[in-house]
Amino acid sequence: MYYIDPHIHMVSRTTDDYETLAKMGCVAVSEPAFWAGYDRGSVDGFRDYFEQLTTFEPKRAGWYGIQHFTWLCINAKEAENVALSREVIAMIPEFLDRPGVLGIGEIGLNKNTRNEATIFLEHIDLAVKTNEQILIHTPHLEDKFQGTRMILDMLTGDSRLQRERVLVDHVEEHTVGLVLDQGFWAGMTLYPVSKCTPQRACDMVEIYGPERLLVNSAGDWGPSKPTAVPDFILEMRKRGHPESLIKRVVYDNPLTFFGQSRGFQFKSPSDV
Ligand SMILES: [Zn+2]
Numbered sequence: 001m002y003y004i005d006p007h008i009h010m011v012s013r014t015t016d017d018y019e020t021l022a023k024m025g026c027v028a029v030s031e032p033a034f035w036a037g038y039d040r041g042s043v044d045g046f047r048d049y050f051e052q053l054t055t056f057e058p059k060r061a062g063w064y065g066i067q068h069f070t071w072l073c074i075n076a077k078e079a080e081n082v083a084l085s086r087e088v089i090a091m092i093p094e095f096l097d098r099p100g101v102l103g104i105g106e107i108g109l110n111k112n113t114r115n116e117a118t119i120f121l122e123h124i125d126l127a128v129k130t131n132e133q134i135l136i137h138t139p140h141l142e143d144k145f146q147g148t149r150m151i152l153d154m155l156t157g158d159s160r161l162q163r164e165r166v167l168v169d170h171v172e173e174h175t176v177g178l179v180l181d182q183g184f185w186a187g188m189t190l191y192p193v194s195k196c197t198p199q200r201a202c203d204m205v206e207i208y209g210p211e212r213l214l215v216n217s218a219g220d221w222g223p224s225k226p227t228a229v230p231d232f233i234l235e236m237r238k239r240g241h242p243e244s245l246i247k248r249v250v251y252d253n254p255l256t257f258f259g260q261s262r263g264f265q266f267k268s269p270s271d272v
Pocket of ligand 1: 032034
């Protein structure tokens with residue numbers, strides 16, 4: 001089955017991973033900008049990162065027939081540096097019209113601080129003014145419920161936002177309903193050490209249905225599994241779900257959501 005991984009950090013993965021993903025049916029990936037494992041010292045560090053995301057990664061993915069899309073921002077961890085964040089936000093428009101850029105992300109909260117919230121709102125303002133879609137990171141573990149509530153309050157407080165153009169990622173059982181009820185898209189992240197497993201993601205599809213639900217690996221430089229979406233596909237099959245339902249979640253839904261971005265020029269595998 002063809003599938004799309006809507007949240008994966010390929011800059012921290014090897015070329016062999018691209019090859020493996022292609023062999024497993026992955027035809028497209030979307031890569032949000034994230035924390036590199038250290039705090040960057042200047043706006044030029046982000047400019048170089050955005051250059052990599054919009055030039056070399058699409059090329060490297062293309063070696064294996066995978067289409068690469070990306071999202072730009074300064075992540076919540078580095079948003080503690082408000083002055084640097086504002087420089088990055090002012091620089092992002094240099095890249096927004098590049099091919100494959102889908103919007104602003106992954107913005108969000110990490111420790112639910114005041115500075116993180118300030119920079120989150122300034123990203124939202126940029127996205128609205130430039131008509132970009134938004135991809136949101138929700139905090140981990142003990143900070144997730146409160147952080148998700150804070151994020152949803154900030155989003156619903158902005159009447160300019162089109163909720164069907166916003167994806168809230170890393171949902172779990174206690175947050176997915178809040179996100180879907182408000183009209184946003186929800187992403188389930190399959191991650192070995194936290195977040196969600198393929199089994200729990202299947203449970204959530206069974207409980208909530210496939211509408212506005214996505215599943216991703218968030219493969220990054222930490223303990224993570226870039227082939228987690230095929231694990232989900234297998235688990236769904238083992239439970240006897242029809243191929244049409246599985247395809248809806250791992251292929252049709254990402255196309256519907258991404259299709260709202262002007263930077264999403266997708267060639268379906270039959271056209272390539
Ligand atoms: Zn991420």
